[in-house]
Amino acid sequence: MSLAATPPPGIRVPDPIARWADQRGYSVDELIWLSEIGGITARLRRDDDHPTLYAKWVPYGDWTSDDAIDEAERLSWLSGRFPSPRMADFQDLDEGSLLVTVALRGDSAVSERWKREPATAVRAIAEGLGRLHSLDPSESLFGAPEWIGDQDDVDHPVIIHGDACAPNTILGEDGRFAGIVDVGRLGVGDRWADLAIASWSLEWNFGPGFEEEFFAAYGEAPDPDRIRRYRDLWER
Numbered sequence: 742m743s744l745a746a747t748p749p750p751g752i753r754v755p756d757p758i759a760r761w762a763d764q765r766g767y768s769v770d771e772l773i774w775l776s777e778i779g780g781i782t783a784r785l786r787r788d789d790d791h792p793t794l795y796a797k798w799v800p801y802g803d804w805t806s807d808d809a810i811d812e813a814e815r816l817s818w819l820s821g822r823f824p825s826p827r828m829a830d831f832q833d834l835d836e837g838s839l840l841v842t843v844a845l846r847g848d849s850a851v852s853e854r855w856k857r858e859p860a861t862a863v864r865a866i867a868e869g870l871g872r873l874h875s876l877d878p879s880e881s882l883f884g885a886p887e888w889i890g891d892q893d894d895v896d897h898p899v900i901i902h903g904d905a906c907a908p909n910t911i912l913g914e915d916g917r918f919a920g921i922v923d924v925g926r927l928g929v930g931d932r933w934a935d936l937a938i939a940s941w942s943l944e945w946n947f948g949p950g951f952e953e954e955f956f957a958a959y960g961e962a963p964d965p966d967r968i969r970r971y972r973d974l975w976e977r
Contacts, residue, residue, distance in 0.1 A: 748775040755798040757839045758783050761830070767794065780808060784844070793844040794829055800837035809838030812925035816842065818882055819927060823873060824911075824920035847919035850910040851946045859947035860954060861916040862907065866939055867958035869910050869918040874899040874932050883928035888974055895931040896967060903927050905939040907946045933964060937971035 754769050758781070762769055767785040773795070774782040780799040799809040813831040820827050826842035848854060855862040878898050885892075886903035902909065903926025913919040936959065943951040956963050 748772040748781065752781070754783060755781055755800075757832070757834060757837070758785075758796045758798050761796060761832075761839060761841065767791075776808075778808070785841075795826070795842050795844055797840045797842075798837060799840075808925050809840040812923070813838075813840050815883060815924045815927045816840075819924060822876060822880075824869075824918070825924060826920070826922060845911045845920040845922070847911040847913040849908050849922075850912055851908045855912055855916075856947065858916065859943075859951060862910075862912060862947070863943060863951045863955050864958040865912045865916065865918040866905075866907055866910045866943075867955050869921055870902070870905060870932075870935050870939060871959050872918070873902060873921065874935070876900040878929045881929045885928050885930040886926040886934070888926075888977070889930050889934050889971070890974065892931055896964070897932050898929055899932045901928060901930045901932065901935045903930070903934070905935040906942040907939070908942075931967070931971070933967035934971045934974075936961070937968040938975055940968070941972055941975075 752772055752775065754772065758769065762785050767787050770784040770786040772781060772783050778799070779802065780797060782795055782797045785794040785796055797809060809831070810833060813828060816825060816828050819825050824845070826845055828840070829843055830839070830841040832839040850862040850866055876899070878900050881900055886901070902921060902924065904923055909921055909923045911919045911922060940952045940955050940963075943955060952963065
């Protein structure tokens with residue numbers, strides 16, 4: 742399971758992020774996410790008309806993987822096909838990987854604003870997954886995410902996000918779907934892998950009672966057996 746949280750006070754800005762920002766006239770506005778494997782994402786800003794950026798630093802070590810490399814490969818393929826961040830830079834360094842992307846216009850589905858309007862966020866999450874799943878899977882360069890494994894009865898193979906938790910959907914100012922982020926597990930698989938995790942994450946982020954609205958917005962009735970299967974795989 743991919744977990745992330747707001748960094749606690751006192752977390753230091755990783756040197757590779759600080760160097761990259763300083764060399765280009767950016768400042769670190771805020772540390773946004775701290776992942777369970779030690780990855781840190783920072784928001785970078787400049788005072789002029791330059792776009793806001795996000796810099797993700799993933800150190801190498803016993804617990805880490807090539808997460809940033811995987812995401813860079815997938816973004817380079819996806820960003821011309823689907824609303825997702827555009828890469829500004831990628832550096833594979835001795836101690837880890839640095840991925841810098843241009844911020845999408847909007848806010849995470851779990852921002853304070855959309856937590857106050859959860860029904861709007863839920864519909865946007867469903868809309869985004871529906872649009873992603875409509876892409877042609879034969880064009881994908883990537884297989885199923887590792888956590889899914891081999892499934893011999895895939896309901897409907899599609900391009901899946903692979904980590905379709907609510908925070909990874911971005912909403913525009915109008916409350917409509919604006920894009921997805923954190924696509925390091927994007928690949929081809931059963932749409933129920935995304936639907937099971939996305940619907941599950943609604944309760945984690947907004948409280949109970951939103952699954953029915955999610956599936957109605959997606960346009961599919963829940964499949965309890967497949968939902969249970971993929972949630973079990975996710976927890977391993």
